[in-house]
Amino acid sequence: MTAISLEPLDLAALLCSRVCHDVISPVGAIVNALEVLEEDDPSMKDFALDLIKKSARNASARLQFARLAFGAAGSAGAMIDLGDAGSVANGFLNDEKLSLDWEAPRALLPKNQVKLVLNLLVLATQAIPRGGKITCRCTVTGEQGNFAITATGSHARIPAHVEDLIAGRSETGAIDAHAVQPLYTGMVARAAGMKIAFAIEGDTVSIGAEPA
Template sequence: MTTAIDLDKLDLAALLCSRVCHDVISPVGAIVNGLEVLDDEDDPSMKAFALDLIAKSAKQASARLQFARLAFGAAGSAGAQIDTGDAEKVARGFIEDDRTSVEWHVPRVLSPKNKVKLLLNLMVVATSTIPRGGKILVIATGEGDEGGFRLTTEGSHSRIPPHLIALLAGEAPEGGALDAHAIQPHYTGLLARAAGYRLSLGHAGESVEIAAEKA
């Protein structure tokens, strides 16, 4: 028997903040470590290593904050629109690395903010289906504001994580408690319902497909 998630607004805000902090704390910590090396070391090679670490970590922290601003933030007043070109830029900055690539086929338009926020959060959901990295193909389906999205991931050991479908549907995980990890798919489901979209997932071989269609 499934139980609907009944989460206080303050708890939702707190868990989302924890999620953002979790994403940012690692690169920020690396910057601090790099600065400590610069203070303590006289070896030129170590100083060069520290400067490289600081530069890479600062870029990573910036990318994660820019993504969070669009994916979780207010992004303007009610009824505001977001440029899908900006969404592509922050999604690539957040997701792409030496293990994971993004193939983006979404036209550059201004779209309702909740629709774009949904797409960005579905990108995060998509990464959870390829734990060892791979490719994420993003395609716009339909036309205009009524159109949807299809995300296809390909990678070794691809899978649909336990409880993911339930969390997207607003159902509590086993034990009933949400943490900073589980809050993101739950929030994705909230966005989908607020924007009037129905989500579906399918797994075949080393590929997972996630679709968002107007309900």
């Protein structure tokens, strides 16, 4: 494995590409539904309106999640409420395929710790590609959080190359938009002074984060 060398502008571009990829689907559905409405077919009006409402909520949830997980979320040294993080995580993850069980106190933590747990939830979804249940347990001592996440579902697996990417390594030393999220997760973990561990048993993948 080779250490990944990435210019700040390239990192920003890859993260933007990742966020756009997440939002394109619901926005595209809204555009399609509006085109249906323009056809003035009364039998399709209710379907189109329902699709617009559902897709708009989906796009909003994805953007709110991205704002906390990838965005600045305030100035340097800012604190974020775990309760707010739980709200955006529930809005983003709970759907027909996934369910999230979030357990955390209403507490303020340094922003990089909160960004870390949200990014770990994204990795948890990748561990159960066919869907399932994700649990997230956050404990807080002072301004230090500890995070324990499990992802349970059919064909569960530790995402390919994720541990190397978190450590800042890849086979070639280069990455694409699909690999930037675990790389970024590792960068956030190091900025927060925390370490990440993966384990798998049966159909359950466990992801833990604690002070390094």
